Amino acid sequence: MKTLIKNVNVLLPDGTTPLTNLCIDGDRISHIGEVPDDFRPGHVLDGHDMLATPGFVNAHTHASMTLLRSYADDMELMDWLNKMIWPAEARMNREDIYWGAMLAALEMIQTGTTSFADMYGPWMDAVAEVVSDSGLRGVLSRGLIGVAPDAEEKLAEGVSFYRDFHGMANDRIHVMLSPHAPYTCPPDYMKKVAAAAQKDGIKIHIHMHETKTEINDSLKAYGRRPFAWVSETGLFDGGATVAAHCVHMDDEDIVIMQKYDIRAVHNPGSNMKLASGVAPVPKMLSEGICVALGTDGASSNNNMDMLEEMALSAILHKVDAYDPLAVPALTSVKLATEYGAKALSLADVGRLEVGAKADIVLFSMKGSKWTPRNNLVSLLAYSANSSSVDTVIVDGSILMEHKELKTLDEERILFEAQRSARHLTNA
């Protein structure tokens, strides 16, 4: 299948946005520029008044938590978890996991996300089904609680999930292993996860240094900060670990990230709403750390909208550092696209260039938020909202065209998600 996007402004990796043409052949971008004479598209999209960007990469989320959207807000963290979130999660069955992830997929497609990294469970096979059917790209992992009585079983389940699903759906499904966090997984368990991961070559996705409490508790329990002791369990030895949050970081933590090529996922909306703190994003970037963006779960955000995270990443660090140049518009776009793909080890994703995977969003630039068009990157980062997402393409397949969904049944998803939510929260 060949698709041509004609006369479209294309956001290139260097930040320029020329008016040109974009050719898709199969799952890849085959040309940007003049359309070759022998390129015969089966489908042509008119790119007039459109900006083509790489699809957003939501590098840390818990998709099925969309079911808990607006269920519990404005609470102290431990009250929120103990009294509301964990009891509701304990009632989740496979149908809930499925419809929650479907609701997330619906919102992601409508807001321009083409790849997501999901840490959740049980029934991650239901999430894999959602990835397969929706057409999205998913990096899935079963969250592992090392202190739980069934921790060993869950690890085995995580490895089986990898063996069964990694590389499926034309390689749109990847699988990682997810020891939940240093405060739920003691050193011995981390060692077991590390051994299992490295045996199969599975990458790690973990929460790190989200709150001050986590750091202080680690200092009390182990005499060291989490990055320090976890690095000694071998967990990071496989390289390219995805570390969500990285809010409270000292120089030694950053040295460890450099040494093991650990990637940070910044979740500004969640970190602000839960009052976790401000991650040192400009510092990590200047130290050569790959920083991606994520929404975290919808219960602490409260949505899956990467354009909002992008805008937050651009303005939060300016005020935090009293530096209006801290995270410029183009950097925020790269956090949400190119760096996200790199963080998740998604080869050839996150940049619009010849040979790359055709994961593309077309933004309609009609309307007041895109007027006047002085600078398209600034408009994208600072002014637009996701209602201008018009068309979404993943792996060369169109998932939404002029706002019409091609793979999902919106009415059904909204109905089933509302029903699941009632069953979880009205108990």
Add this chain to the structure above:
Amino acid sequence: MKTLIKNVNVLLPDGTTPLTNLCIDGDRISHIGEVPDDFRPGHVLDGHDMLATPGFVNAHTHASMTLLRSYADDMELMDWLNKMIWPAEARMNREDIYWGAMLAALEMIQTGTTSFADMYGPWMDAVAEVVSDSGLRGVLSRGLIGVAPDAEEKLAEGVSFYRDFHGMANDRIHVMLSPHAPYTCPPDYMKKVAAAAQKDGIKIHIHMHETKTEINDSLKAYGRRPFAWVSETGLFDGGATVAAHCVHMDDEDIVIMQKYDIRAVHNPGSNMKLASGVAPVPKMLSEGICVALGTDGASSNNNMDMLEEMALSAILHKVDAYDPLAVPALTSVKLATEYGAKALSLADVGRLEVGAKADIVLFSMKGSKWTPRNNLVSLLAYSANSSSVDTVIVDGSILMEHKELKTLDEERILFEAQRSARHLTNA
């Protein structure tokens, strides 16, 4: 003209959102609840799957700066002003002011804002024309630079503007006087403005304590902080002054605000983007200060979307104070509605209750961002974006119904605004 909104969730001042009916008679809300037998509406709106909220009050902006949207971003403040913004503003003619304000009006209606406070000029009569024709409610003021050679003339112009326009368009146009800021208006000029304002009973709208530099420069020049010396010029004596920003505040500043009943307008998006600082909103609220919300100009935001400011106000102060309860969802909604109306001295605006002005927004709750509907106020503050603004009513008149604009010609406005922007920025 009578309008009935049937079977709608109504956000009441106490934060509850019952499913009920809302009756509009002329420019006011006549009933909420059972529809009286003798209420015969000329127009009925189906409120199914809709949330009715008070229209947003954008309590500090510079509407025509929409023309400079995305023209100059990611720059140091003084470079931004000296090299980009001020030269472009110097090229503005009456047509530019008009189409810039029209572009702002278009965006405001589409994003649920029903009242705005605009400080700009010259040609504020062009902005009054926009208010009159769009159907919005506007609190307009001519910005006065005390150090300019024509400062006296401009003050006279500001007073004439008040006499000509205050109370026009069924009282939808109010006029204030706007000495720009303490760093552009020396004490003698402030005294003249104070005298002129109090002679005609004109309220004041001014920038106060936006940056650290402003405080430090004032300490150098006058040996005191701006609030201290400005209060002695008599500028605040008329009461109910609108003070935009109030970022850098000490206890004495807050005592002055209390003493003169000064209202703060918080502009989180602009303060973050320009790296100005974080206003002490929770502290001001707990001290009984009326705090409103504003977008500031679109060149430092970069849009006029009050829902984004609301979300920012709710999450910024949580992370700033390490307190997840700092500004709860309902408080952020009140900043954007009830407190905004109070700050601007707009009587009977900002609350949905019997007898209030019918300034109402209907949000469509269809779609993923509003699913599941565990808590409508949380969904509004943390999850929704302005694309769910469906219908906008001001003073009982429908300005937008199911996204169809009733007073504005969108195509024309976008065309003319783009043309004006070219003339300003391509010089």
